[in-house]
Amino acid sequence: MPTTPSGAPAPRPARTLFGSLSAGSERNLADTLRDERIGGLLLLAGAVAALLWANLAPESYRAVSGTVIGPAALHLDLDVAHWAADGLLAIFFFVVGLELKREMVVGELRHVATAALPAAAAVGGMAVPALVYLTVNTALPGGSPEGWAVPTATDIAFAVGVLAIVGRGVPVALRAFLLTLAVVDDLLAIVIIAVGYTDTVTFGLVLGSVAGVAVFALALRRGVRSPFLLVPLALATWALLHASGVHATIAGVLLGFAVPAAAGTARPGRGGALRPGTDGDHSLAERYEHVWRPVSAGFAVPVFALFAAGVTVDPATIGATLTEPVGLGVVLGLVLGKPVGITLATWAVSRFTRARLAPGLGWWDVIGVGLLAGIGFTVSLLVGSLAFGTGTELGDHVVVGVLAASLLAALTGGAVLAWRGRVHSARADGASARADGASARADGASARADGASAPDPGPGPRGTEQDTDPGASR
Template identity: 50%
Template sequence: MATPPSPGQKTILGRGSYPEFLRINELLRKETVGGILLLVATVAALVWANSPAADSYFAIRDFQIGIEALHLNLSIGHWASDGLLAIFFFLIGLELKREFVAGDLRSPARAIVPIAAAFGGVAVPALIFVIVNLSAGPEALRGWAIPTATDIAFAVAVLAVISSHLPSALRIFILTLAVMDDLIAIAIIAFFYSSDVQVPYLLWMLLPLGAFAFLSHRFPKFFAQHHLAAWVILLPLGIVTWALMHSSGVHATVAGVLLGFMVPVLRSKKNGGPDAGPGLAEQLEHRFRPLSTGFAVPVFAFFAAGVALGGWEGISRTFTDSVAIGIAAALVIGKPLGIMLTTWVLTKSTKATLDPSLKWIDVLGVAVLAGVGFTVSLLVNDLSFTLGSEHHDHAKVAVLAGSLVSALLAAVLLRARNRHYRQVEELETADADQDGVPDVYQQEPRATS
């Protein structure tokens, strides 16, 4: 039985609020569908790319379409990674802002743990990749950021498959960790993978972005109530912002995050926190998430995951490449090591303890699950290496293999804890009184760090 903390002692990863618990459960259900579609798209791409009709797959992926004068004459694959994936990152921006403005993580004491863990989960995998590839030359080192991000949809799909009844604090932890990972990865893309940046285009981009922000904040109720107005007014401004960002040389998905940050979260300034009513950010999230999870991300995965494996001989040759070894090791070992080490150091430096309702094995299971990298990892791979090059293809295989191993290891760890937390959850649900809220969520919260 867990020893309760002494009065006033700080704890980390404590229980959040009940509204946040309900919101996270709803988000998990939505992302689970996205994870399944992502898996189907990935398998379909791999089968087609390794079938007798493989040439047709690569011909479609590399077929160019667009307007040359606007720097938008792109291949189908690039339209998927630069265009459709911007929708995904728009939702990342909305979700991150929602967490820090109206979620449980608006409290710095709660936010510090997943933020610090995310930075640890980015730094250690990158360091492992660099160490493995130090003697491979500068070309190989360009892939240092590939294993830094966690794929939300795949990670949530793993949680759904194992029927996890993990405490809400851990589920919030993995979701926030994944979102922060993606945000850090986008910052890395903006600063390290942007080339020949055209400042005039960036300055012009501020005009539609500013108009988007002004209208969103000035008329949030109007856009929330009139669905067509958001599509007719806000969407064109978002597309122009994206196009100018793309023309500037900065990766266009950065525009998606910026636009997400511009949307107001709260319906009323007087009502902060998880109990506040849904604002425009939640309304737009509700409208765009089906487009992202049901179309944008699976289509990107379909065109990004297709790689000719070359049979067992080709697969074995892949893992003689230091790039593939570095990516796989970074995802399977580096991710959990960075997250666990950072979280442990945080407890020691602040003299805090892990919440008594949790065990370190639970944190380890979630940390291993964070090694499921896919969407952003494949995006960074496309930016790191020439399309179709040996490093590029080997990195794809390593991302898939490392993610699969991480998912299986996490499933073993978390499944072992599943039975225990199911029993705890049943007791807490039965303990709910007439207001329908479990009494444990109505207790005085402990100090957190």
């Protein structure tokens, strides 16, 4: 243990919040920032298309979304809206599972010290919105407490997309904090969906699905890469879990967790052969995330938004959403509960531990991230459909509430982080100018020192000296 000159134990250095990142976390962050902006725009396009279709041609929208496809014998006779929510979102949750696995193996979640802050912030950012929703829906007549989990989730694609657009000067560690917080948020939302919104469970089918995940993991570790084997195995795992009564998107998360996330290393004594489950310098989870993220962000999530956000918007619906307990609880939970919960949890971590904000960061940065985390789109709409159904009056209130709250969160959080980005950029420019000035002064001092230490050339050659002697002409 380090000691002071007097022999006493040296105090442990204070840990900084939003400090430097590990190499794995920087790579994870770069991947997400590169892809999520486009994903957020496509998700927005799907939501706008849904609103236009549902309001301009409501009969056509209901007819398409209610079309039943699939065999009844396998419990897969679902309408298009449920295929989008139960089937396509499984791809989204598969990518979420891959992100979680990478964060736990090579990212911020692999150590308790670095995982504590985003985990605490995620818990605070879910508990306070749920409390706000429950307060509103128990205090006002006609409340529906069963929707308490709707305002608890943060949409990664939208939140990171907005941050990438407006927060160019925001420190990279703050962006990583938002990403890790949203990932932990999704993990907690998955637990809520699995536990809170499952009525009846057929445990035999659940065990069959778990066995499918185990075979999937074993096949990957044995070096199997053929999609002709892995994809049918994943589909069977999904179908078994869907038939069991547990929401089928959980299968996507479990399959994502089954993919190895350690980087490739050579196995000693076998000619440098790579360990099974790795792919050169990149892990198999990283490779699969690159393959499946475009499918998730470019197709699965926008199509889900197309069939989840289609609500007929009229003054009566908007007025009911902002006055009835369900819609009001969703809006207040996301717009107020999220930033309050995240900021309070971060303050508690800094207050009761040795952690401090990194130099240059202020609490307005944390508040801005908390506001932006109020963008709760994909998972919030999914939870709303599980709690109240699709196309119901309360379900429509949830959709309008989530859309309104996400818009407010994007505007307020984006404005705060854009301002903070300008502040950080100005500070960085000032520091760079001071560094350039100091460098110039150092160069000038070095030049003067070189001039002072140069040797005296002394008298020239004798012949030259005689030519310049004034007495030579006499």
